[in-house]
Amino acid sequence: xxxxxxxxxxxxxxxxxxxxxxxELIRRGVWLIAFRDLRDDDLANDAAQExxxxxxxxxxxxxxxxxxxxxxxxxIARHVIADTRAGLARRQPxxxxxxxxxxxxxxxxxxxxMRREERDRVRAAFATLSRADREVxxxxxxxxxxxxxxxxxxxxxxxxxxKRKSRALERLRQAFFxxxxxxxxxxxxxxxxxxx
Amino acid sequence: MxxxxxxxxxxxxxxxxxxxxxxxxxxxxxxxxxxxxxxxxCQGEVRLAFGIRDSVGARRPARRFLVPxxxxxxxxxxxxxxxxxxxxxxxxxxRVESPPVYLPVPVRGGPxxxxxxxxxxxxxxxxxxxxxxxxxxxxxxxxxxxVAWFFAGASELFAGRPxxxxxxxxxxxxxxxxxxxxxxxxxxxxxxxxLGRSSEALAELRLVPAGTAVAGxxxxxxxxxxxxxxx
Numbered sequence: 001x002x003x004x005x006x007x008x009x010x011x012x013x014x015x016x017x018x019x020x021x022x023x024e025l026i027r028r029g030v031w032l033i034a035f036r037d038l039r040d041d042d043l044a045n046d047a048a049q050e051x052x053x054x055x056x057x058x059x060x061x062x063x064x065x066x067x068x069x070x071x072x073x074x075x076i077a078r079h080v081i082a083d084t085r086a087g088l089a090r091r092q093p094x095x096x097x098x099x100x101x102x103x104x105x106x107x108x109x110x111x112x113x114m115r116r117e118e119r120d121r122v123r124a125a126f127a128t129l130s131r132a133d134r135e136v137x138x139x140x141x142x143x144x145x146x147x148x149x150x151x152x153x154x155x156x157x158x159x160x161x162x163k164r165k166s167r168a169l170e171r172l173r174q175a176f177f178x179x180x181x182x183x184x185x186x187x188x189x190x191x192x193x194x195x196x
Numbered sequence: 197m198x199x200x201x202x203x204x205x206x207x208x209x210x211x212x213x214x215x216x217x218x219x220x221x222x223x224x225x226x227x228x229x230x231x232x233x234x235x236x237x238c239q240g241e242v243r244l245a246f247g248i249r250d251s252v253g254a255r256r257p258a259r260r261f262l263v264p265x266x267x268x269x270x271x272x273x274x275x276x277x278x279x280x281x282x283x284x285x286x287x288x289x290x291r292v293e294s295p296p297v298y299l300p301v302p303v304r305g306g307p308x309x310x311x312x313x314x315x316x317x318x319x320x321x322x323x324x325x326x327x328x329x330x331x332x333x334x335x336x337x338x339x340x341x342x343v344a345w346f347f348a349g350a351s352e353l354f355a356g357r358p359x360x361x362x363x364x365x366x367x368x369x370x371x372x373x374x375x376x377x378x379x380x381x382x383x384x385x386x387x388x389x390x391l392g393r394s395s396e397a398l399a400e401l402r403l404v405p406a407g408t409a410v411a412g413x414x415x416x417x418x419x420x421x422x423x424x425x426x427x
Contacts, residue, residue, distance in 0.1 A: 022234070025233065025234060025235075025236060025239070026233045026234070028236075028239055029229075029232045029233035029234070029235075029239055030233065032215075032232060032239060032242050032243070033229055033232070035246075036215065036216060036218060037218075068230075070230050070231075070233040070234040071230045073233055074226075074229055074230045074233055118243065118247055119247055119250055119251075121247075122244065122247035122248060122250070122251050123247075123250070123251045126248070126251040126252075134252075137248060137251075137252055138252040140213065141213060141217075141245070141248045141249050141252050142249065142252045143403055144213075144214075144217045144219055144372065144373050146210065147210075165209075169209055169244075172244060172247075172248065173244065176240075176243075176244045176247060177240060177244075
């Protein structure tokens with residue numbers, strides 16, 4: 001899997017002219033990274049807010065030095081997430097262990113924090129897929145295989161797996177976004193729909 | 197409202213899938229995460245990928261911090277039982293001769309980490325039941341989750357509780373991509389074999405990725421099961 005050396009979705013915006021929409025986009029992106037790494041909605045929110053706050057502080061100090069705000073923000077985010085991880089164990093009181101154990105064995109953090117209606121829409125759409133399509137997605141997403149690896153494993157032409165995956169994803173996108181393509185405007189809802 | 201430029205990434209769905217599985221590495225990871233902070237389209241794809249993982253029953257990827265990168269499992273510690281002059285039963289194939297090796301490194305403190313270290317001390321002393329209990333509580337309290345659940349599962353195996361072991365390894369597997377995932381699949385298969393659930397064991401073995409340290413063991417064991425008619 002390869003990416004362009006520096007994806008060119010946006011030309012870097014000089015930090016002194018950072019629009020609110022760009023800051024919000026950065027905050028949502030940091031939230032996704034932090035949610036993946038920390039598995040906690042509140043911690044991800046805190047990390048995203050902290051990252052944006054530090055970015056703005058840096059802009060206030062020396063905006064001209066920040067040629068690429070998204071890259072700069074990601075660097076901040078990595079430190080914030082690492083600090084959060086390191087502090088998790090230290091902050092956990094020993095008295096909480098028994099309770100948190102009982103909680104952890106019965107609750108899926110993702111199911112708990114995922115925006116409910118988004119999750120339900122995806123699940124409902126997933127249920128309408130053919131068995132073969134569901135199985136392809138299950139193997140790719142739960143088994144973490146690429147379409148090529150799955151095709152090789154099943155002895156199928158890779159193109160067949162890719163087509164099946166594309167067809168299934170398009171149906172899920174319809175359910176998730178209300179249209180076939182992912183949103184391209186910053187006015188979409190927040191990652192978890194809590195208005196934060 | 198600001199109209200964003202079109203996303204130039206043709207393979208964004210694959211990148212999103214890999215992102216949520218925490219399977220991107222090196223420059224790909226750096227580039228995509230930076231891109232993600234400026235691309236609403238890819239943010240939507242990532243949210244969808246989280247939703248798909250939820251729908252297919254996968255869980256969050258492993259939380260990696262403090263210890264795991266420095267821990268090394270000795271894959272060779274998994275030994276298939278070979279009994280001279282007798283073909284081992286399917287249940288015998290689930291036997292594990294030696295516990296996975298844990299190589300400790302200094303870690304930052306806190307009560308949970310102390311509990312984790314206590315668990316690993318008990319593990320090294322072959323106090324399996326105590327180790328399993330401490331490691332489960334440490335995992336629940338925030339210790340490096342994949343490591344703690346993995347060694348909790350190994351402790352359960354040696355404590356003679358394959359059902360609890362299978363459940364603990366399933367926790368590691370449910371965390372998704374991580375350094376302990378291939379080993380967890382192998383050992384879960386072993387636990388399932390001890391329970392007589394050979395078909396499930398074979399299915400788990402087939403999910404051990406090629407090219408990993410335990411892939412050879414998994415394949416040999418899978419072939420052995422298939423040779424006994426397990427499907």
